[in-house]
Amino acid sequence: MIMRPGQQLLLPANPVFIWSSLLVALLLNMLMNLGLWGRAAWVPDLLVVVLVFWSVHQPLRIGVGTGFFFGLLMDVQQGSLLGQHALAYTVLGYFAVFVHRRLLWFDVPTQAVQVFPLFVAAHLLELVVRLIAGGGFPGWSYGLAPVIEAVLWPVATVILLAPQRRAPDPDDNRPL
Numbered sequence: 158m159i160m161r162p163g164q165q166l167l168l169p170a171n172p173v174f175i176w177s178s179l180l181v182a183l184l185l186n187m188l189m190n191l192g193l194w195g196r197a198a199w200v201p202d203l204l205v206v207v208l209v210f211w212s213v214h215q216p217l218r219i220g221v222g223t224g225f226f227f228g229l230l231m232d233v234q235q236g237s238l239l240g241q242h243a244l245a246y247t248v249l250g251y252f253a254v255f256v257h258r259r260l261l262w263f264d265v266p267t268q269a270v271q272v273f274p275l276f277v278a279a280h281l282l283e284l285v286v287r288l289i290a291g292g293g294f295p296g297w298s299y300g301l302a303p304v305i306e307a308v309l310w311p312v313a314t315v316i317l318l319a320p321q322r323r324a325p326d327p328d329d330n331r332p333l
Contacts, residue, residue, distance in 0.1 A: 167321040170215050174320055182207040187234055198295035201305040206313050212253035213260050224250030241286045249279040269310035276303035
């Protein structure tokens with residue numbers, strides 16, 4: 158892959174770290190749903206951020222199937238209509254893999270702007286399925302969740318790429 162000038166060469170991603178980060182995001186979602194806010198509509202879905210991140214950075218390992226699996230887990234945990242989150246996460250995984258080559262050419266703040274429509278689409282899909290199934294409208298604060306998720310994108314990038322960052326090598330004779 159051709160890299161932008163000044164972009165740092167990363168070590169390969171450890172599959173154990175990828176899956177453990179997804180599980181930690183799932184557990185954090187569960188804790189936030191049980192915590193102080195309950196199931197507030199504006200609370201961001203951290204699993205969505207991590208799932209999109211790994212679908213963009215590791216599309217051969219994480220994608221549509223992983224989104225479906227974690228979506229089913231979220232459906233069971235929240236007691237929502239079975240398949241509501243699974244459908245949204247599957248579509249989200251597909252579009253994240255679809256745009257991953259283009260997205261990696263941008264710097265991180267621009268990536269956050271680029272993934273914002275993905276987050277909005279996933280939340281709208283969940284909302285449409287909920288409304289079709291006869292659920293109530295969660296309120297206009299529901300629109301804050303994708304905004305918060307897009308703001309969390311740079312934080313997720315720093316945290317999730319930290320194990321892959323290569324230590325600077327002071328040797329000027331080595332090409333890598």
